[in-house]
Amino acid sequence: MAEPYRIAGKTGPFEVVIGLEVHAQVSSRAKLFSGAATAFGAEPNTQVSLVDAAMPGTLPVLNGHCVAQAVRTGLALGCRINRRSRFDRKNYFYPDLPQGYQISQYQFPVVGEGSLLVELEDGSTKAVGIERLHLEQDAGKLVHDLHPTQSLVDLNRAGVALMEIVSKPDLRSPAEASAYVATLRALLRAIGTCDGNMQEGSLRADVNVSVRRPGEPMGTRTEIKNLNSIRFIAQAIAVEAARQVAAIEAGEAIVQETRLFDPDRGETRPLRSKEDAHDYRYFPDPDLPPLELSEEFVEDCRRSLPELPAARRARYEAELGLSPYLARVLTADIAESRWFEALLEASARAQRTTPAAVAEKAANWMTGELFAALKRLDRGIEDAPVTPEAAAELLALMADGTLSGPLAKQLFEILLEEGGSPAAIAEARGLKQVSDTGALEATIAAVLAEQADKVAEYRAGKEKLFGFFVGQVMKASGGKANPAIVNELLRAALGSP
Numbered sequence: 001m002a003e004p005y006r007i008a009g010k011t012g013p014f015e016v017v018i019g020l021e022v023h024a025q026v027s028s029r030a031k032l033f034s035g036a037a038t039a040f041g042a043e044p045n046t047q048v049s050l051v052d053a054a055m056p057g058t059l060p061v062l063n064g065h066c067v068a069q070a071v072r073t074g075l076a077l078g079c080r081i082n083r084r085s086r087f088d089r090k091n092y093f094y095p096d097l098p099q100g101y102q103i104s105q106y107q108f109p110v111v112g113e114g115s116l117l118v119e120l121e122d123g124s125t126k127a128v129g130i131e132r133l134h135l136e137q138d139a140g141k142l143v144h145d146l147h148p149t150q151s152l153v154d155l156n157r158a159g160v161a162l163m164e165i166v167s168k169p170d171l172r173s174p175a176e177a178s179a180y181v182a183t184l185r186a187l188l189r190a191i192g193t194c195d196g197n198m199q200e201g202s203l204r205a206d207v208n209v210s211v212r213r214p215g216e217p218m219g220t221r222t223e224i225k226n227l228n229s230i231r232f233i234a235q236a237i238a239v240e241a242a243r244q245v246a247a248i249e250a251g252e253a254i255v256q257e258t259r260l261f262d263p264d265r266g267e268t269r270p271l272r273s274k275e276d277a278h279d280y281r282y283f284p285d286p287d288l289p290p291l292e293l294s295e296e297f298v299e300d301c302r303r304s305l306p307e308l309p310a311a312r313r314a315r316y317e318a319e320l321g322l323s324p325y326l327a328r329v330l331t332a333d334i335a336e337s338r339w340f341e342a343l344l345e346a347s348a349r350a351q352r353t354t355p356a357a358v359a360e361k362a363a364n365w366m367t368g369e370l371f372a373a374l375k376r377l378d379r380g381i382e383d384a385p386v387t388p389e390a391a392a393e394l395l396a397l398m399a400d401g402t403l404s405g406p407l408a409k410q411l412f413e414i415l416l417e418e419g420g421s422p423a424a425i426a427e428a429r430g431l432k433q434v435s436d437t438g439a440l441e442a443t444i445a446a447v448l449a450e451q452a453d454k455v456a457e458y459r460a461g462k463e464k465l466f467g468f469f470v471g472q473v474m475k476a477s478g479g480k481a482n483p484a485i486v487n488e489l490l491r492a493a494l495g496s497p
Helices: 064-076 174-191 230-249 295-303 309-320 324-330 334-350 355-377 388-399 405-418 422-428 437-450 452-459 465-476 483-494
Strands: 007-009 012-025 088-091 101-104 114-119 125-137 141-143 152-154 161-167 203-212 222-227 257-262 267-273
Touching: 007 230, 012 174, 012 230, 064 125, 064 161, 064 174, 064 295, 101 125, 114 174, 125 174, 174 203, 174 230, 174 309, 174 334, 203 230, 222 230, 222 267, 230 257, 230 267, 309 324, 309 334, 309 355, 324 334, 324 355, 334 355, 334 388, 355 388, 355 405, 388 405, 388 422, 405 422, 437 452, 437 465, 437 483, 452 465, 452 483, 465 483
Parallel strands: 222 257
Antiparallel strands: 007 012, 012 161, 012 203, 088 101, 114 125, 125 161, 141 152, 203 222, 257 267
């Protein structure tokens, strides 16, 4: 177990207390209370209904699919599902929400307490409590850089369904917070309730940070708004915690407020004083009746859940024999898990064996060669230039000795650029490994004749020269010689040293 995270102040150590409010955009083609579309990247103000624009006389109608997505998320988190919940009006000045209030849930959320088991960097696990999950509508977007004196508003996002997932203040370091968000994101993507695209704003977090001396009560917290990357979450926590420690040691009081994180300057700065619940004047929305869920509805949601990442990881270890490390890497993202399973199925067919027999080599190749190539190309697995079927064919050619490691790397680069069939490329470009003993014996004889002095040294006892001869033979064959056969034939040709 790693040492507890501490900030070394001038007057002694401080610990950090962290709670997260993760805003996850619900995967739904329509908004929470209207039929307007939710597609990302549409022209401004082209996905706005009369309800979203708060036209007089319009009424919200609850999207049942969004409710099901929230319930499915709660079940995946092991949370209590509240059979009766309620929507409230949260009154606040929203310049990008025309109705002037947000329809949200406060005292009676659809999902209650639960927990998420998070694996930390040192391999230990931590159960992070979930306080609640409630549904609410998103606000629009203000644009400040398209006009010299005016701010523009885009209402496409106004009314989009959000799940606000509130953790308990159980996190104690930037690394723990990062691991929690990464684990939560993987879970949401796996069950299909949020696409998790932080760069598009469909998953973002508000971070509550306070510091205290070990053993003391909770300190005054501040909230850092709208962090849209896991890296920024960790940086913002570290920066804000250090700021609070410096302020306390200087005799200053920590003010409960909302702050923004500036990653370029590496600092947080005040946005507004932090409101309490009574400041929002919550009251039941008169246009929406209480939400009542039947047992049948909840069970239908439970039955619709796919294999969760933790269960998938356990299966990879137990049934496929993968190491905990490989299983963890391959279950960190559902798209990568699906690509791996397609590769596994295709490899088992190509090599006429079981998935378990090819799993380790397939996993090592994917997490090594493929992931390195995707990082170099700045592409995700869903945009990989090589299909699982082509990769399986490549692995089969390596398994039957047609391709050596270097030749496989060369062919893989061709696949990345041109695509096609590995077997056809190997045939057309002469990339097959040479295993013909007659041809290899002739190559070995030529190399030994050229290196007669080195042969004499080897036979005199300089055994380390064997690797030199292997390298010379491989070079002479253009890297196509079968290394195993080369080793066997060389030892026979050289004799005992």
